[in-house]
Amino acid sequence: MNPNLDCQPVHQWALHHLSNADLHCHSRVSDGTLQPEELAARAKANGVELWALTDHDEVGGQQRALEAAQALGLAYLTGVEISVSFAGRVVHIVGLGFDHHNEALIQGLRATRGGREPRAREMAAGLAAVGIPGAFEGALQYVGNPELISRTHFARFLVEAGHCSDISEVFRRFLTEGKPGYVEHRWAGLGDAVRWLREAGGMAVIAHPARYGFTPTEEYALFTEFIAHGGRGVEVVTGSHTAAEAAKYTETALEFGLLASRGSDFHSPDESRIDLGRLDALSGRLQPIWLELADRVHPPQ
Template identity: 80%
Template sequence: MHALSNADLHCHSKVSDGTLEPEAVATRAHANGVELWALTDHDEVGGQARALAAAGRLGMHYLTGCEISVTFAGRVVHIVGLGFDHEDAALVQGLRETRGGRGERAREMAEGLAKVGIKDAYEGALKYVGNPELISRTHFARFLVDAGHCQDVPDVFRRFLTEGKPGFVPHRWARLADAVRWVTQAGGVAVIAHPGRYDFTPTEEYALITEFMAHGGRGIEVVTGSHTAAEAAKYTETALEFGLLASRGSDFHSPDESHTDLGKLPALSGRLTPVWDALRERIIPPPH
């Protein structure tokens, strides 16, 4: 297999909180020159068979993927799993339990919004959901924008859906140890997603990385849609310091909302070991 220079290993479809079906995400990735692709829906592997089939039809190499929500140091951190068996029973069950709290949380969010005069937000948000088990703040945000309550999605989060605001309800996610174990025991590699987004102190970030590695985590996203060039440079050094594999992914959700389109990221530094090098045996090539 030749070197896969354009890998996009972090994106979402309608199976979680993206706006496109898995096949449409695959088509967009291929059109943008992606050679190695992974669909990484939140806490859900239900789109994997469709994504794999679409990648094969388009001639792309494929890695199974998922983005798992965990609670660490009182904050939500995301762990991307890559190259695992997407039918592994422990992984599938763990993700099902992680998703389980979302419906109840969504109803509580709607109650909070009703108290400030925004009625029927739960029903409104449901219209934007591909998978009702995965109703999230993003779906509420799309409803509030389209219903004219807010100018755009960031406006919604600022006014209604962050801590201390009327529609904010915390969710208890998976534990870091569990998420890493589900991925690794299913044959994959666990990766810390977009580390620049968590606003951790250096001490907290060190704790996250060392605990993650202690549980068997092996990778970190260096180049991703929400990272600035300075953050990509910083996490290049972090990956080298800790001996972590480097990942690259746009975190694409929607043509209208995402910072960065599929396949349009800068390259990883040549000093790094790409995560796909460690997953060579797990990459599914297109059928000949």
């Protein structure tokens, strides 16, 4: 057990019989709409037994989430979702079970966040050029942490201002590659993200792999390089995967010998495809990642 993690091991029996882990969601600390305490209460109300808050490139909400979970009798794993560049695309790596006070991880995440404001101002300039002024200031109204201003915040502003009917339309028309509000950002490297997590005592997981649109060759390269850097898991069941995609990544996890994770990727009651804790079960053929993280689970008080 890592002495820096300040938690006690959870009885393996409890983890083996756990049926509802949700290890991927976002609070207002990044691009969610609820505070960490509200998410903890929602997870508990929806029957979640093991929860992780995984804000984008930020661990500033971890202590709040941990304390709220424990006060509610909910087991907790520290979490984060790190944006990395791979094969010309942005890939997300979820980290679980790390020491959220680890200074190298905190500094790495701070460096990754560093270019968000200049990028956001470029995005606003692109939108102004097509007749949508004031987008930077508008997006800031939805930001809990200005260092983490993102496309999601711009999308919320554009919907509220009546430029689009929903967030999906915003992304289609304005915020994807080749559209007026899209600006590429230089993210962390895959190896850097996995190393930060490992050195902080955690495990790295490829988040929602079906979302990236890789060719089979590119995806094989992603999984191979991820494992070579010490990555351990893959999200099989997630809010953005269909049943067919969950079945596909069940086989991928078995092929590569990866641990399986499960998470809703919940952001908001009004926007998310699936609520916290409302996921299908992992296949019984898979090894859940939480069994390997037993000594890093913060048990309910």
